[in-house]
Amino acid sequence: MNILDKIIADKYKEVALKKQLISPVHLSHYPLFERETISLASALKKSNIGIIAEHKRRSPSKAVINQDLNVQDVACGYEDAGVCGMSVLTDGKYFGGSLDDLILARAAVKMPLLRKEFIIDEYQILEAKAHGADAILLIAAILSRKQIKDLSGFAKGLNLDVLLEVHDLEELEKSLMPSLDMLGVNNRNLKTFEVSTAISKELSEKIPNEFVKVSESGISSVEAIKDLKNYGFQGFLIGENFMKSNDPGKMASAFISDLNS
Numbered sequence: 001m002n003i004l005d006k007i008i009a010d011k012y013k014e015v016a017l018k019k020q021l022i023s024p025v026h027l028s029h030y031p032l033f034e035r036e037t038i039s040l041a042s043a044l045k046k047s048n049i050g051i052i053a054e055h056k057r058r059s060p061s062k063a064v065i066n067q068d069l070n071v072q073d074v075a076c077g078y079e080d081a082g083v084c085g086m087s088v089l090t091d092g093k094y095f096g097g098s099l100d101d102l103i104l105a106r107a108a109v110k111m112p113l114l115r116k117e118f119i120i121d122e123y124q125i126l127e128a129k130a131h132g133a134d135a136i137l138l139i140a141a142i143l144s145r146k147q148i149k150d151l152s153g154f155a156k157g158l159n160l161d162v163l164l165e166v167h168d169l170e171e172l173e174k175s176l177m178p179s180l181d182m183l184g185v186n187n188r189n190l191k192t193f194e195v196s197t198a199i200s201k202e203l204s205e206k207i208p209n210e211f212v213k214v215s216e217s218g219i220s221s222v223e224a225i226k227d228l229k230n231y232g233f234q235g236f237l238i239g240e241n242f243m244k245s246n247d248p249g250k251m252a253s254a255f256i257s258d259l260n261s
């Protein structure tokens with residue numbers, strides 16, 4: 001079993017258990033459910049920076065990244081740096097995140113927040129909305145076309161933006177549909193952890209222009225972003241490069257001034 005299969009097997013169990021305690025109707029009565037969402041896709045389109053900065057404590061590919069920070073401080077640092085949005089990992093077992101992280105980030109900042117999770121059930125989309133997310137991630141590698149259609153349609157019904165992540169042409173061709181806002185190419189192969197921005201460049205021309213193109217993972221230089229911009233990318237998802245610092249906001253700020261110069 002590869003790591004992705006393990007994560008998904010755990011996720012199905014986790015969701016089934018949580019549903020028994022907190023019903024979908026209950027989630028829809030959380031106060032944040034009423035909050036008007038802000039579009040991450042629109043923020044990216046308007047920006048010439050395009051950075052989505054991630055909160056990530058650890059990952060299966062790189063055990064510990066940084067466990068010493070407060071998510072609210074990280075969120076404020078990122079917002080002050082001028083990023084377009086923030087990605088908050090909520091998986092506990094493999095990434096050390098939680099829905100509490102999402103709530104704390106929401107309480108701290110106004111910018112669009114993406115719930116970074118392995119979504120396999122509508123229930124997790126209700127959770128995202130109830131904990132202050134503006135956008136969700138769907139991963140083509142773990143979903144059928146029908147699941148992508150149903151889950152993205154459900155998210156759109158709640159005014160959440162949808163970022164669909166692919167890693168190869170087959171996943172991309174399987175996934176294209178109007179209920180998606182952003183198409184992300186993950187430069188990291190979730191099965192082997194190999195990282196290369198070549199895959200973003202390769203797939204860019206196959207992504208129709210109505211979707212905002214996002215390049216995800218393994219981005220650690222301004223040059224890489226300038227290069228990817230030439231291929232039509234308007235969004236850049238950066239985690240580890242900022243999170244490895246004691247002050248991710250400061251790191252993001254320096255990165256952005258470099259990008260602007």
Ligand SMILES: O=P(O)(O)OC[C@@H](O)[C@@H](O)c1c[nH]c2ccccc12
Nearest residue numbers: 186216217218219237238239240241
């Ligand atoms: O830390 P990086 O290499 O900058 O990557 C960030 C982000 O792209 C990565 O965390 C990610 C992309 N897709 C995912 C799906 C699930 C969990 C994590 C991810």
